[in-house]
Amino acid sequence: MIEQQLALYLVMGSQNCKHDPVETLEKAIQGGVTFFQFREKGLGSKIGKEKIELGIRLKEVCHQYDVPFIVNDDLELVNELDADGLHIGQKDGDMKKMKDSLKSYQMLGVSTHNLDEALEAKNLGADYIGVGPMFNTLTKDDIEEVNGPIVIEEIREQLPNVPLVGIGGIKHHNASQVIEAGANGVAVISDITQAESVKEATERLVGKVIRL
Numbered sequence: 001m002i003e004q005q006l007a008l009y010l011v012m013g014s015q016n017c018k019h020d021p022v023e024t025l026e027k028a029i030q031g032g033v034t035f036f037q038f039r040e041k042g043l044g045s046k047i048g049k050e051k052i053e054l055g056i057r058l059k060e061v062c063h064q065y066d067v068p069f070i071v072n073d074d075l076e077l078v079n080e081l082d083a084d085g086l087h088i089g090q091k092d093g094d095m096k097k098m099k100d101s102l103k104s105y106q107m108l109g110v111s112t113h114n115l116d117e118a119l120e121a122k123n124l125g126a127d128y129i130g131v132g133p134m135f136n137t138l139t140k141d142d143i144e145e146v147n148g149p150i151v152i153e154e155i156r157e158q159l160p161n162v163p164l165v166g167i168g169g170i171k172h173h174n175a176s177q178v179i180e181a182g183a184n185g186v187a188v189i190s191d192i193t194q195a196e197s198v199k200e201a202t203e204r205l206v207g208k209v210i211r212l
């Protein structure tokens, strides 16, 4: 189930959006987004009450369309919003403690950059694994070295059943490389959130990630 849901994973905060964020999410879901992460982080992002209010509205849109609503980094916000899960990176705290703090219905996603990190994440109970950066990106300034879809291939060989998504610099013209390497899906920010037409940009990506 989660393998199919990960097909087109939108990661987003208001700071990423060319248009209104709630409208962006709704158009993206109508275009084919299947999984969502609220990543309100970095320059221009909302904090405090405004961040919570935006999270509530984005979760409502997700649930209207049966799309899981995941929160980036912040366990407190996961609880506050009763999110469907938490996504953490290698530097976001004790993975085991985070997993144990979640409710049984909440998923844990973990960012990794190589096979060793993926094996550890799987052993600590990650429900899915993000692997990046696939390609160069300007969206996140503290990315690790770009090693590309080959890392997905290496992880898939050792972990044939783990739900995997690639992230970082993924656009409609390179998304199929990530899927062909063995990912269940792609996680995208700017190719969707910066598009003039969010729905059309999403539909272009869908064509590249759906296995026929």
Ligand SMILES: Cc1ncc(COP(=O)(O)OP(=O)(O)O)c(N)n1
Residues within 6 Å of the ligand: 009, 011, 037, 039, 041, 072, 073, 087, 088, 089, 090, 091, 092, 109, 110, 111, 112, 130, 131, 132, 140, 165, 167, 187
């Ligand atoms: C699906 C997915 N994969 C990777 C990341 C990156 O997480 P992290 O390394 O913790 O960096 P921040 O996103 O917190 O800046 C992600 N968010 N989502």
Ligand SMILES: Cc1nc(C(=O)O)sc1CCOP(=O)(O)O
Residues within 6 Å of the ligand: 011, 111, 131, 132, 133, 134, 136, 137, 138, 139, 140, 143, 144, 167, 168, 169, 170, 187, 188, 189, 190, 191
């Ligand atoms: C949030 C994030 N994590 C990455 C990682 O490598 O773990 S790269 C990234 C930014 C992805 O944005 P875009 O789709 O605009 O390139």
Ligand SMILES: [Mg+2]
Residues within 6 Å of the ligand: 072, 073, 087, 088, 089, 092
């Ligand atoms: Mg993080």
